[in-house]
Amino acid sequence: MSGDAATAANATSTTLPRIDAAGSGDGPGQEPPLMGLGASLPPADARAKTEGTFPYAADLWAEGLLWASVLRSPHPHARILSVDTSAAAAMPGVRAVVTHEDVPGDSNYGRSVVDRPVFASDLVRHHGEPIAAVAADHPDTARLAAAAIAVEYEVLEPVTDPEKAFAAEPLHPDGNLIRHIPLRYGDAEATGEVIVEGLYRIGRQDPAPIGAEAGLAVPRPDGGVEIYTASTDPHTDRDLAAACFGLEPDRVKVVVTGVPGATGDREDPGFQIPLGLLALRTGCPVKLAATREESFLGHAHRHPTLLRYRHHADADGRLVKVEAQILLDAGAYADASSESLAAAVAFACGPYVVPHAFIEGWAVRTNNPPSGHVRGEGAMQVCAAYEGQMDKLAAKLSIDPAELRLRNALSTGDILPTGQTVTCPAPVAELLRAVRDAPLPALPKDTPEDDWLLPGGPEGAGEPGAVRRGVGYGVGMVHMLGAEGADEVSTATVRVHDGVATVICAAVETGQGFTTLARQIVQEVLGVDEVHVAAVDTDQPPAGPATHGRHTWVSGGAVERAAKMVRTQLLQPLAHKFGMSTELLQIADGKITSYDGVLSTTVMEAMDGKELWATAQCRPHPTEPLDGSGQGDAFVGLAFCAVRAVVDVDIELGSIRVVEMAVAQDVGRVLNPKQLAIRIEAGITQGIGAALTENLRTARGLIRHPDLTGYALPTSLDAPDIRIVKLVEERDVVAPFGAKPASAVPVVTAPAAVASAIRSATGRPVNRLPVRPQAAVVTPKA
Amino acid sequence: MQSVTLPASLDEAVAALEAMPAAVPVAGGTDLMAAVNKGLLRPSGLVGLGRISELRGWHYQDGHALLGAGLTHARMGRPDFAALIPALAASARAAGPPQIRNAGTLGGNIATSAPTGDALPVLAALEAELVVAGPGGVRREIPVSHLLAGREMLSPAELIGFVRVPLLHAPQVFLKATGRTGPGRATASVAIVLDPARRGVRCAVGAIAPMPLRPLEAERWIASLIDWDGERGLAPDALAAFGEYVAAACIPDHEPPADGSETLPLSPAVLHLRRTVAALARRALGRALS
Structure with a gap:
């Protein structure tokens, strides 16, 4: 279940969360703050999401857009003998049909290992693997055209038991063993007085996001393409897509739309790349909205x-x-x-x-x-x-x-x-x-x-x-x-002008609450009530994937550092004027006061119409x-x-x-x-x-x-x-x-x-x- | 979609279907629209049954209730209906989340004939009859079990108008086993209907076969044990034996092989299903007699 979805499910449950005193973070009798860290600040988009006006990728529209449909393999393991797209291409309303032959750049992609074809060329390795994609002027036409692509398969025996994968014929040129870790710690001969044994099997959980995958790709006049989608790792997705398009990364822009639930990687490049290819091919905006079935077939699941x-x-x-x-x-x-x-x-x-x-x-x-x-x-x-x-x-x-x-x-x-x-x-x-x-x-x-x-x-x-x-x-x-040595870094920019702060950070709000947290951090550091968090796109510096709780840590850390740099810029002239260091000045409720309360001025006055900007990075200690x-x-x-x-x-x-x-x-x-x-x-x-x-x-x-x-x-x-x-x-x-x-x-x-x-x-x-x-x-x- | 017709009476609906044989009748649309959205069905026309008010209620006829095919699950779940036909009300309350119950109809449940249709075992146990409307104002009656078994089919331009159900004025129980606490499809369901006037117990098991199953021998055997003029209660052993009898009748052992070799045992999943049916039948009868 996805983050948003789970939240929504709980909102409808009959019991409200009960938090005992130990959990509130405040001593008894202390009022929780209304802003800054420790406050239960509501999400800025809560109202729009509740009222159904919050825009998700499936709601996007562009003048003259075409609809995409992806042909997926009905077999888990098969050799592709031929793909005939002529009937589909000849259908009225069909504007482009693309297969593996039409991928101008790298034919494979992968977030950690580049082993996955954009479109299967000679071999199908799982049920639902993309084989071709169609752009047409109506979603039904696109779906019918995809169905009209004639694919000749030689169905092969699937390897479905992971225990048999070791001895099976390689399913991939890289072999069947992706990784083996033999952990050895301590004395192998040690034994205990009692021994218990067990065999456990864990099933295949699906992230089942409440909103299925969707996206809109818009070609750019410079030969590049913009992809509007609910990516949770926009910069990586941009790089992977650009490599497959044969374009420089700066010619591809991923714009993150509202994320309708994400507890895994969302909008796999397997959805984005065909979409971008079709937009580049036709010169028209192309939209893809996956059906629930396609969503289950297309995205990654938890490892059984x-x-x-x-x-x-x-x-x-x-x-x-x-x-x-x-x-x-x-x-x-x-x-x-x-x-x-x-x-x-x-x-x-x-x-x-x-x-x-x-x-x-x-x-x-x-x-x-x-x-x-x-x-x-x-x-x-x-x-x-x-x-x-x-x-x-x-x-x-x-x-x-x-x-x-x-x-x-x-x-x-x-x-x-x-x-x-x-x-x-x-x-x-x-x-x-x-x-x-x-x-x-x-x-x-x-x-x-x-x-x-x-x-x-x-x-x-x-x-x-x-x-x-x-x-x-x-x-x-x-x-x-x-x-294991992943470079966990995030960059954030904070701007303050006219008593309003803006945070620019490419950390995707997946429902985990990052934008709310970013507002709280800036409130805490700068004492500014009104904080906006900018929408995310890949023109901003990267913030990394929205996984492993990293945005609370690295992106939150980057926002705090940037806010503190702005604070120093704001207080430096005052500190100089008052003859004290910036550490001795406090910001609260829009006022700047010295530690002894003698000297005081408002934030607006100190800003003096200036616009303050700072950008900072947070990079935790390295791992191996x-x-x-x-x-x-x-x-x-x-x-x-x-x-x-x-x-x-x-x-x-x-x-x-x-x-x-x-x-x-x-x-x-x-x-x-x-x-x-x-x-x-x-x-x-x-x-x-x-x-x-x-x-x-x-x-x-x-x-x-x-x-x-x-x-x-x-x-x-x-x-x-x-x-x-x-x-x-x-x-x-x-x-x-x-x-x-x-x-x-x-x-x-x-x-x-x-x-x-x-x-x-x-x-x-x-x-x-x-x-x-x-x-x-x-x-x-x- | 070429056309959508919204007739105001059953005969108008039949006439609309006659005029456009490719059109599909739609009531709640809970199954039909799912098929349309999946791209499995592209009807060239729809005949909407939602405005036919005569189908949305019920009336009485010779000790029977004539239920309109357009009765929604939500309506059937209400207390006034439950006082009339308790098991059908219970199955309607168990039929999916509120959104489905508000839209889905009795007639739709029968027309779709999904093995997991919750109303179907109840209708089978009640030995309900369908009143089918055909062209020219013709009405004919089909036992619901004949339609579900495919012994009789609806002809083109025929519509299920009403469902005739006997009013038995006796306890009825519908029980359903599902995979989760929230609404879900039945893995097995059991309907038990007492008919004191005919001194009969009627039982149907749903969801385990393409149509509801009636364990007729088990019904007759248990009815013979009940003291119909007295307290009607049965000893726990008898209830348990009834459950086992029903389960074994609906999920029999494999046939012994012709070559005399050992009979294959049922798979653990099938054995679990049999235990589930036995428990449901035992509980349902126990509640009906309590």
């Missing part, structure tokens, strides 16, 4: 993962050694698989102290739908597995599951299996205690009058006598910012790639979260309802309490989807049911009470403002907690996500 684990512990439940094999199904192309695998391997033991770890991770190619970046990738799959192992260990040793986790909890100064020392706050035990000690939701009374939402819903078949309640725990961790044995300081920072799930299971039907999720999260510092609560709720809800219903099913590589009926997202009835019991505000000294990004770690942790609660309710092993009803059924003993 197979995990084998063996945990060794001593008799007190302290972990001795973790052995694991992790296999990520990357689909046909590399995309973000390498990064996902690094996260999966590095966090394979979870937020626990493990003296010895031996983790083998692989990401392999198959003919399944392509996998890529979806919030919490890698970390989420292993969390479900290592928490399953912790439950098994607790059962075997007859130790309370929360207590067992506490005995092993990681804290600052401990060492990860990658050899990296945890230098940031890591309040794992504190988080876990907070959720464990929170009061449990009341048990419903077994009477027909009682308003008890049974598993199966209000008109479902649930019967109180068959319902068992379970309580389970999940503790998760995720890295923040890009890992994991080496041949999985060792290295690969991560800038880590975030942690503990969740206690309470579920009701109808043990005859196997229907499951999550009653409550109690969350405690390590956030560094609360910058916007309301926005933070929404991010956590959205993440938990997405995690519940992955735990219970969200699985994009395939049959022999073909996507089954690419629609929102077959792919069941959580509705407001599926979203439980989400209780934020504690927000630990231990500032991370290396992060701007000390704040940690908050969206990903609830997604990582929630599925593990739900699975754990179902285990406790049913006594079943629950080793597959999403949990199928038959896995939650308890058959009476014969």
Whole structure:
């Protein structure tokens, strides 16, 4: 589920977020501020989004525009013998048909590995791979013309089992193994007194953005093209598209429109490049609005993962050694698989102290739908597995599951299996205690009058006598910012004129709240009430992708630095006049006052009609790639979260309802309490989807049911009470403002907690996500 | 789309379809428009049934209710309707999110004949009859099960006008198992209808086959156990046995192979479905008799 979508879903839920006093960030009796950091500033676009007037890419229009349609492969694996576009090109109203032969520049693209063709030329590697695109004067004409392209296939046997990909014929010239990380840490011979083993399977979650992909490409008089779309990484997309168009990057401009939900990379270049090509070809604006089916076929999904684990512990439940094999199904192309695998391997033991770890991770190619970046990738799959192992260990040793986790909890100064020392706050035990000690939701009374939402819903078949309640725990961790040496940099400009500030930064607002945060930062530093954030395009300096919570950190940091430079420019002449340093002057409520309150002037007066500009960059400390044995300081920072799930299971039907999720999260510092609560709720809800219903099913590589009926997202009835019991505000000294990004770690942790609660309710092993009803059924003993 | 006609009466609608055989009738459009939006269907004309007020309510006839095909799920879910035909009301309340229930109609549910159509097992258990309107004011009746089984079909320019349902004045239950707590398609559903006048129990199982299934032997067996003149209650064992009977009848074991080798066991997913049907049937009968 996408960010915006999740937010919207929660807005319709019957319960409002409840934040206990510990979470508000203020002592009792202190009013929360109305502006600046710590205020619950509402998003500037909230009204327009609520009223339906906020423009998304699908709403764009240009005079004389043409409509694009993309022909996609109906087979997961096939050789293309011929492509005949003549019938399509001859149809009245069709203006251009393009195939791989019409790509003037690079024929392949890829965000990390350039391995993916714009259009399949000789081989189709997944269901839905683009083969050709059409521009016509009507969307129906474009669709009919795409259908009229005659493609002759030699259907090949698809490789759909990632375990068989190792021995299978190479699906790609680069081979089937995308990456292998053999992590070795400690003594391989170490053994524990107790050993538990488990095999876990995690399904294919789709980002399922509430708005499907759409875009408008407009040719420029200089031979370049402008692409208006909801890109979440506009500069990278521009560079990839320009390379395929055979143009210099400055001839291509990506203009970011409203983003209708993004929890992964949005508007894959696979959508943008055909669009731009058609605009360049026809000299006309071309619009593409993907159908829901096309959206499911076209974008990347979460990696389906197979995990084998063996945990060794001593008799007190302290972990001795973790052995694991992790296999990520990357689909046909590399995309973000390498990064996902690094996260999966590095966090394979979870937020626990493990003296010895031996983790083998692989990401392999198959003919399944392509996998890529979806919030919490890698970390989420292993969390479900290592928490399953912790439950098994607790059962075997007859130790309370929360207590067992506490005995092993990681804290600052401990060492990860990658050899990296945890230098940031890591309040794992504190988080876990907070959720464990929170009061449990009341048990419903077994009477027909009682308003008890049974598993199966209000008109479902649930019967109180068959319902068992379970309580389970999940503790998760995720890295923040890009890992393994990625250059995480962002640039921002702040301008102040006439008492109004403007922020120019190419960080995309995906619903994560960056523009609101940017306004709060400028309010805080400059004391200016009115702050505008400019729309994003690639003429601005790059800010990087909207992933891994990096905009809170790097773009927020860049905005703060730029604002501080403006502040210095503003105060320098005054400080000189008053004979004191700028640090001794304060800005508040549009007034500048000296530290002793003796000297005072207004901001407007100090500005004296001048226009002040400053541009700054934020670049966190560098990281290094994991080496041949999985060792290295690969991560800038880590975030942690503990969740206690309470579920009701109808043990005859196997229907499951999550009653409550109690969350405690390590956030560094609360910058916007309301926005933070929404991010956590959205993440938990997405995690519940992955735990219970969200699985994009395939049959022999073909996507089954690419629609929102077959792919069941959580509705407001599926979203439980989400209780934020504690927000630990231990500032991370290396992060701007000390704040940690908050969206990903609830997604990582929630599925593990739900699975754990179902285990406790049913006594079943629950080793597959999403949990199928038959896995939650308890058959009476014969 | 060439033309859209909005007739005000059933006969006008039939005449419009007769005049333009390629046109498609549309009521709530919850299935039809999804097919249009997917590009699967491009009707050259539409005959909208939304303005035919005679189809949007019901009236009574010889101990039966004659339900208009244009009754929406939302309307059928209301308490006054639930007092008449409780199981149909329950299925209407379970039929998707409010947007779908506000638009989708009883006639549409029958015409679409989707295996997961929630009203269908209830209509099968009620042994409902369809009143079909044809050209020239002709009316004919078809048992709903005949239409669903394909034994009788609608001819060109025929429309489902009404659904004749007996008023049994006895408990009825509809239960549905879904994959999530929010609205979803049924994985299995069971309708149980008591008919005290005929001392009968009628049961239909939906969503597990292309049409609702009637376990007739199980119905007769359980009806013979009920003390119709007394408390009507049954022991838990009898309810459980009924559930198993219904489930085994609707989801039978594989046929033993002709060569005498061992019968293949059912797959875990099918076994789960059978357990689900058994639990639904047991619960539904228990509630009907309580």
